Amino acid sequence: MPTTAPTAHEPAAPAPAPAGRRRWIALAVLLTASFMDLVDATIVNIAIPSIQRDTGAGFSAVQWVTAGYALAFALGLITGGRLGDIHGRRRLFLLGMGGFTVASALCGLAADPGMLVGARVLQGAMAALMVPQVLAIIHVSFPAGERGKVFGMFGAVIGLGAVCGPLIGALLTEGDLLGLEWRPIFLINLPVGIAGLLLGRRFLTESRAPHPLRVDLIGTVLATAGLLMLLYPLTRGRETGWPWWGFVSMAASPLVLALFVRYERIKARKDGSPLVELSLFRVRTFAAGAGVQLTFGVVSGLFFLIWTLHMQLGLGWGPLHAGLTGVPFSLACSTAAGLSVQKWVPRFGRAVLQAGALIMLSGALLYLWEAAHYGTALGSWQLAPAMVLMGAGMGLIVAPITDAAISEVPAEHSGSASGIFNTTGQLGMALGLGLSSVAFFGVVGGSGEPGEAAAAALAPSFVDATTHALWWVSGGLVLVFGLLFLMPRRAPAQDAPERTAHDGAAAEQRPVLVS
Numbered sequence: 094m095p096t097t098a099p100t101a102h103e104p105a106a107p108a109p110a111p112a113g114r115r116r117w118i119a120l121a122v123l124l125t126a127s128f129m130d131l132v133d134a135t136i137v138n139i140a141i142p143s144i145q146r147d148t149g150a151g152f153s154a155v156q157w158v159t160a161g162y163a164l165a166f167a168l169g170l171i172t173g174g175r176l177g178d179i180h181g182r183r184r185l186f187l188l189g190m191g192g193f194t195v196a197s198a199l200c201g202l203a204a205d206p207g208m209l210v211g212a213r214v215l216q217g218a219m220a221a222l223m224v225p226q227v228l229a230i231i232h233v234s235f236p237a238g239e240r241g242k243v244f245g246m247f248g249a250v251i252g253l254g255a256v257c258g259p260l261i262g263a264l265l266t267e268g269d270l271l272g273l274e275w276r277p278i279f280l281i282n283l284p285v286g287i288a289g290l291l292l293g294r295r296f297l298t299e300s301r302a303p304h305p306l307r308v309d310l311i312g313t314v315l316a317t318a319g320l321l322m323l324l325y326p327l328t329r330g331r332e333t334g335w336p337w338w339g340f341v342s343m344a345a346s347p348l349v350l351a352l353f354v355r356y357e358r359i360k361a362r363k364d365g366s367p368l369v370e371l372s373l374f375r376v377r378t379f380a381a382g383a384g385v386q387l388t389f390g391v392v393s394g395l396f397f398l399i400w401t402l403h404m405q406l407g408l409g410w411g412p413l414h415a416g417l418t419g420v421p422f423s424l425a426c427s428t429a430a431g432l433s434v435q436k437w438v439p440r441f442g443r444a445v446l447q448a449g450a451l452i453m454l455s456g457a458l459l460y461l462w463e464a465a466h467y468g469t470a471l472g473s474w475q476l477a478p479a480m481v482l483m484g485a486g487m488g489l490i491v492a493p494i495t496d497a498a499i500s501e502v503p504a505e506h507s508g509s510a511s512g513i514f515n516t517t518g519q520l521g522m523a524l525g526l527g528l529s530s531v532a533f534f535g536v537v538g539g540s541g542e543p544g545e546a547a548a549a550a551l552a553p554s555f556v557d558a559t560t561h562a563l564w565w566v567s568g569g570l571v572l573v574f575g576l577l578f579l580m581p582r583r584a585p586a587q588d589a590p591e592r593t594a595h596d597g598a599a600a601e602q603r604p605v606l607v608s
Contacts, residue, residue, distance in 0.1 A: 265277040538554060
């Protein structure tokens with residue numbers, strides 16, 4: 094389920110393109126890195142029950158296995174792009190890929206939940222160094238006449254990775270290779286990463302931005318602190334009896350984030366290199382689009398986690414059964430995404446996105462009714478219509494939302510707008526995963542300690558928790574539908590220079606969603 098979520102850094106400076114076959118080998122390395130990152134973002138949920146049984150992870154650790162990656166990626170994304178502009182995109186790409194490979198090994202060798210969560214955070218941070226460089230390197234490696242073809246190949250890889258990630262995770266987990274259970278979902282990155290490093294060192298061309306923006310370390314620290322002060326007690330509070338320090342931390346979080354906003358304004362006046370260009374939020378369509386992206390990220394983060402747990406812990410399905418049940422969702426999402434961008438949005442504009450929200454809402458309500466009606470007897474074929482509706486609705490939103498949101502942003506700020514937009518979606522996903530403590534796990538009860546007897550006893554509770562959480566999902570989709578009224582009916586036409594600048598930044602896509 095791909096989404097247009099470009100990263101932000103300065104458009105690439107012209108540089109000599111690698112000659113002949115070298116640049117196509119370089120492209121293969123870059124596309125493989127993108128595929129590896131995307132698969133790792135979508136592969137984990139399907140293995141969560143196996144991770145619980147093997148490591149003894151509780152519910153809060155389960156949330157951080159996915160939320161930690163999303164949060165680290167989101168907070169490091171803009172900084173990673175700027176570091177590439179300053180120190181060299183090839184250098185940062187190889188550093189990120191090397192770190193990502195090491196973090197994958199640590200995930201696969203994790204001896205306890207704490208080590209796994211820490212390795213996942215490191216993995217997300219390394220992805221934030223690697224991913225922003227991918228299409229910037231492509232931009233300097235291929236002449237303008239070939240970039241359309243190359244960007245099309247990149248989009249195909251995004252779609253393929255989104256569909257294949259959950260299935261690869263299901264096959265590796267169900268196959269239990271060498272008795273390793275869930276661990277191969279991370280260890281499979283080792284040969285891919287090593288090969289990518291060796292080929293990348295030989296075939297990638299170095300490039301830098303002529304006038305790069307500075308790194309905003311203080312802004313990054315303030316944003317990280319403010320978000321952790323909200324997310325950590327939100328995920329840990331239920332299992333620790335909601336202690337007083339958690340409420341104090343969550344209450345202080347908005348104050349720290351307000352301090353972040355104040356600092357960003359000072360930073361913008363001082364050197365023009367804030368982490369977040371706050372002036373963009375004066376553009377109504379961008380502010381509304383960011384609101385849609387944040388809310389949709391919350392909905393998605395919550396939905397994909399509860400969907401996986403409902404199928405495996407509530408209905409007792411194996412990983413492969415659950416993974417195959419998600420195929421109609423993925424196919425419907427990919428099909429609708431292609432049609433929305435190519436045919437429907439140019440003709441009907443904003444109404445396509447609003448139709449997507451309503452279609453997805455109808456799928457969520459159908460799923461809710463089926464879960465309540467059939468209980469633990471719900472089958473894959475009964476669930477399929479709801480999955481098709483939710484996938485199709487999501488595809489109508491995620492593909493065109495970025496272009497719609499930044500359509501009125503000045504061309505010189507399109508890179509910054511794209512990066513902020515991507516970060517917003519990733520932060521929304523992390524918030525949605527944190528919200529599952531209240532919307533889902535609070536209904537399940539218990540601490541999530543594994544065991545077959547415990548799992549069987551909790552199965553009806555997982556079904557009840559799913560129906561409860563789906564009301565939250567439905568409410569979020571209603572909010573998305575309302576926020577879309579603030580978007581333009583149709584994106585204004587852009588002239589050629591603006592479109593070129595926009596595409597150069599916005600082509601760097603990264604999925605916002607996990608499955």
